[in-house]
Amino acid sequence: MAIYCSNCGKAMGDDARFCSACGAQITGVAPAPMPFAQTRMYRPRAGRMVAGVCQGLAVTYHWDVVWVRVLTVLITIFSSGAGLIAYVIFWIVMPEEPYALPPTATTSYPASGGN
Structure with missing residues (x-):
C-alpha cells in the first residue's frame, strides 16, 4: 500500500515517516516496533x-x-x-x-x- 504525503502529494514507501520531497512528517503511520534482542x-x-x-x-x-x-x-x-x-x-x-x-x-x- 502506497502512502502519499498530505502536504505535497508525493508517493512514499510504507516505512517512511517524513516526506523526501517537502520534509513534512507523515501522520497516522505507526512507528516500527523495536526488535527485542534476547x-x-x-x-x-x-x-x-x-x-x-x-x-x-x-x-x-x-x-x-x-x-x-x-x-x-x-x-x-x-x-x-x-x-x-x-x-x-x-x-x-x-x-x-x-x-x-x-x-x-x-x-x-x-x-x-x-x-
Whole structure:
C-alpha cells in the first residue's frame, strides 16, 4: 500500500515517516516496533548484592532489580526455602560477566633517527 504525503502529494514507501520531497512528517503511520534482542543471561559484576543472580535476571528480562530481589525474598520465606535453593542453582548455572578488555593501542612509534 502506497502512502502519499498530505502536504505535497508525493508517493512514499510504507516505512517512511517524513516526506523526501517537502520534509513534512507523515501522520497516522505507526512507528516500527523495536526488535527485542534476547541476550545471554549472565551475572553482572556491577550492581550485585550477593552473587548477582537477581541483577542478571533483571538485566536480561528488562525488569526492575528491586522487584526481583523482593520477589526472591518473598518466595524464599513463603515456600520454605525453595527460593534460596533456586538462587543457589542460578548462582551455579549462570556464568559471570566477562571482564571488559582494554582498548587495543594502535599508536605507531616513529623509527629511531640514529642519534
